[in-house]
Amino acid sequence: MSEAEARGRGEIWIEKYRPQRLSAVAGHADIVGRLESYVAQDDLPHLLFTGPAGVGKTTSAMAIAREVYGDDWRENFLELNASDERGIDVVRDRIKNFARASFGGYDYRIIFLDEADALTSDAQSALRRTMEQFANNTRFILSCNYSNQIIDPIQSRCAVFRFGPLDGDSVAEYVRRIAEEEGIEITEDGIDALVYAADGDMRKAINGLQAAATTGETVDEEAVYAITAAVRPEQIETMVTTALDGDFTAARAKLDDLLTEAGLGGGDVIDQLHRSAWSFDLDDRATVRLLERVGETDYRISQGANERLQLEALLAALALEAE
Template identity: 75%
Template sequence: MSEADADAEAGGTPGREVWIEKYRPQRLADVAGHEDTVSRLESYIERNDLPHLLFAGPAGVGKTTCAVAIAREIYGDDWRTNFLELNASDERGIDVVRDRIKNFARSSFGGYDYRVIFLDEADSLTDDAQSALRRTMEQFSDNTRFVLSCNYSSKIIDPIQSRCAVFRFSPLADEAVETQVREIAAAEGIEVTDDGVDALVYAADGDMRRAINSLQAAATTGETVDEDAVYTITATARPEEIRTMVDDALDGDFSKARATLDALLTETGMAGGDVIDQIHRSVWEVGLSDREAVRLMERIGEADYRISEGANEQVQLEALLASLALDSSAAE
């Protein structure tokens, strides 16, 4: 696909497009980081034997891209008229299943054996809506294929899961994210330093959409995208800051660890949940013994649960650091 075509499809003017749409893969073969999944999907298309599909995995790893690419490869230029995309988080009631999906499934069309209905964030559907969807999948199985996308397959009722071929999308490997970032930077004529690429990969944490958005945002701050620009734009702490904070707590220096935490929350503007995530990612990089790592993981889990239940983020994070400092003092 030419850059001009991508520009037109994104609906923007050159240099002002949203890059996640401009560089969205148009074919399954172009989807990065999921070679086994892509190979299986391509075999379905080659045999003209597409089952109902369930894509499960975190955000930004290619679920929607694969669904649209399937439609493009099956229908070619007619894909828009034979592909219905719905977001279940916006339209999660039983009426959506009964009305929009059924009307699309019933409508007449020519030249193809079936149409494709893509239901994004299907785990947001109520149980009643999922039960209605199960019946609809049975009723229109002759001329309709469903592709469901969700973050957690456990929230999809078993009767629907058993009717689908399940594909689990894992977070993208760092190498796949790095390759894509470098290709986009080269296409846009942006200079990205090696440490800038490393920072983008770290901040993305397997989310390609976040990596591309961060690259586009950082590219507006200057001629060169380096790690300073990336960490500022993404409000992400440097890995060494997190490690130093944990080390200080483990060494019993609670005041110093608390000062670092306060800077992350107030100056960097990080959310408590993000700090927890970064501490969790750093557990095995701090050089702890197995016993210390297990103790830290226990504290992280407790703080994460309390924050998710609505507790004060700063209080819980300080309590986490304090417990590490107390454990250190007790060990001495």
């Protein structure tokens, strides 16, 4: 077995390199500082973490538990995923049973409810009452992608922390550290490609690195794009500029390459168009026209329209405007 193959058979790196302490959480210095103050003063309120995937919400919750309880953290920390267990019975049974149990010398136990925005309205109402009932010996940490899906009575009982996408420098630094720990040779264009593909999601960057490390001795741009659901920004730019120049046939051929050769889905193309629009070598007017068409196409696809047909219509509209 080669060294590259051996790297793919060990631990999952997103768990192996999950920060154990709050101070090691990447990219959120202000949030980490406030959370460390709560822990240091032993004055932890209910918390609501909101933001996109892979930005440190679950990691922060687990790090708090480790710092509060030390080696006993697993016995005093209950993690539930609301997207799997979203009914009112979960709130009434599992949460209440854990909240009622003895807590062995600690002032409170922690219940971490991930993807809390997937809870039904009835379940959230029951949760609100449970938070009141067990406020003396239980602290809740709720995590969600969309805080507007959490009812106001719960939000008002929590200190709200909004986690934004991680900046590129934070992702790049963490990727470099893991590559060094694992003895992986990684090029700068490989790091840039991982940062671009991750789009602020640390999990995606680490998974991409682990997958790319199994493909050869060196992780470079080509290896990263080969295993991630992304293509080089230049390919997207070429397709768009070709359409804006009025050559619909050539632009359609480039779209076909992205969908068939690169294996991108319609949503992937839209995402990369949106992310890269302002980095293309286009004037402001052309960029605005592009974003307007991207928004229309994204909405139609989200409503169930045919992806290829809508993307071709987008390119046709850009080409017609060039005439």
